[in-house]
Amino acid sequence: MADVSNLEAAFERITVTDENDDLVASSTTATYHKSKGSLSTTVSLTGLAASSSAVNRQKLPLQKLAAANASRIVNASITKVTLPSQASQSRASADVPAHRRTLTDSVLYIQPSAAKQWSLPMFDIGKPLGKGKFGRVYLAKEKSTGFVCALKVLHKDEIAQGKVEKQVRREIEIQSHLAHPNVLRLFGHFHDNKRIILILEFAAKGELYKHLRREQRFPEWKAAQYIAQMAAALKYLHRKHVMHRDIKPENILVGIHGELKISDFGWSVHAPNNRRNTMCGTLDYLPPEMLRGAGKENFYNEKVDLWSLGVLAYEFLVGEAPFEDTQVMTYRKIARGEYTVPNFVSAEAKDLIKRLLVIDPEKRIPLEDVETHPWIVKYCQQGERAFDRASGGKFRSNLERES
Numbered sequence: 001m002a003d004v005s006n007l008e009a010a011f012e013r014i015t016v017t018d019e020n021d022d023l024v025a026s027s028t029t030a031t032y033h034k035s036k037g038s039l040s041t042t043v044s045l046t047g048l049a050a051s052s053s054a055v056n057r058q059k060l061p062l063q064k065l066a067a068a069n070a071s072r073i074v075n076a077s078i079t080k081v082t083l084p085s086q087a088s089q090s091r092a093s094a095d096v097p098a099h100r101r102t103l104t105d106s107v108l109y110i111q112p113s114a115a116k117q118w119s120l121p122m123f124d125i126g127k128p129l130g131k132g133k134f135g136r137v138y139l140a141k142e143k144s145t146g147f148v149c150a151l152k153v154l155h156k157d158e159i160a161q162g163k164v165e166k167q168v169r170r171e172i173e174i175q176s177h178l179a180h181p182n183v184l185r186l187f188g189h190f191h192d193n194k195r196i197i198l199i200l201e202f203a204a205k206g207e208l209y210k211h212l213r214r215e216q217r218f219p220e221w222k223a224a225q226y227i228a229q230m231a232a233a234l235k236y237l238h239r240k241h242v243m244h245r246d247i248k249p250e251n252i253l254v255g256i257h258g259e260l261k262i263s264d265f266g267w268s269v270h271a272p273n274n275r276r277n278t279m280c281g282t283l284d285y286l287p288p289e290m291l292r293g294a295g296k297e298n299f300y301n302e303k304v305d306l307w308s309l310g311v312l313a314y315e316f317l318v319g320e321a322p323f324e325d326t327q328v329m330t331y332r333k334i335a336r337g338e339y340t341v342p343n344f345v346s347a348e349a350k351d352l353i354k355r356l357l358v359i360d361p362e363k364r365i366p367l368e369d370v371e372t373h374p375w376i377v378k379y380c381q382q383g384e385r386a387f388d389r390a391s392g393g394k395f396r397s398n399l400e401r402e403s
């Protein structure tokens, strides 16, 4: 067992109250910092402890339940952590007032290698959050810590029938190693005879797709901030040699502060060591090189995500995808890069779309330049380009007033 006598524990507690000012939930951030030795490991996870099984009773609005939680899941170096001994655990927690010791090690040490330790009875299951092709997603609370999360329950027989074992494995392998404010966290997974269960970050505001359909199209300030967040997330993924390959509004969730979270890594690929010749994604978002090169190996790279980012920017601003048409026509338009941008879209936004929707992948604007593009800069002041940790994830109100 690792000696953690050099771990410092710091707890920060946030409370959420209902209309009557009764405590309904509290959020605890614990940061352990191993300061000695050459390897410095920081684990920082936030648990949202809901009082009196609030999740089960479903009395609370979900947003309230998740308030202050989602934005505080930061920097969890989950793969480097070793479990401390009982003795050192009590040493580490001795300095912390009893009422603050709500976060136990189980939540701190959620990690893929510890997956076998998890089981369904360890969770209170709340309301269904949605249904996908291969399973359902439920709001859940880890009993011992009160940590609120989303459990994605996949049925093994359905996965086998759908021949998506590889996709599920890939989703787990890739997503569990990612930690970015604009990427949905996968804290761990476990399985029983019939099911595979993924422990996911809870995205309180649901699917971006639904927001877009409701609003029809987004105002420029919002579209610019969303594209900046997506660019930040993609930059992070590409740095880790992960290309998503299926960027579209249906695969983006919205956190409690309105921040975007890329999810659905079923089609993503860890660039080295992988064949990349699978035809995937809906036609609307498919880049020309993927249409052209089906069946060949290594015919595209992470720049496919840049094309999809251009399609996304267009759809945010116009309310429909640029190449939307019959299948044959969509195919033809993508191959030729043929689209028109309505006049109500600003010249700056048009310029960015034009620089992303370039047939030659190598000539697409790099993500670094997306972040400094005049359209992005206009609506995203410093610190607002992606998820603004300092302000707890909230975008500044002056930008919201501009709409």
Ligand SMILES: Nc1ncnc2c1ncn2[C@@H]1O[C@H](COP(=O)(O)OP(=O)(O)OP(=O)(O)O)[C@@H](O)[C@H]1O
Pocket: 129, 130, 131, 132, 133, 134, 135, 136, 137, 150, 152, 184, 200, 201, 202, 203, 204, 206, 207, 250, 253, 264
């Ligand atoms: N972490 C989460 N937080 C909040 N809601 C979620 C979360 N994950 C999924 N959901 C909701 O559950 C729905 C189903 O999710 P799931 O990932 O199973 O399927 P999907 O990706 O939407 O569809 P498909 O299986 O077709 O790819 C989502 O559309 C979303 O509304």
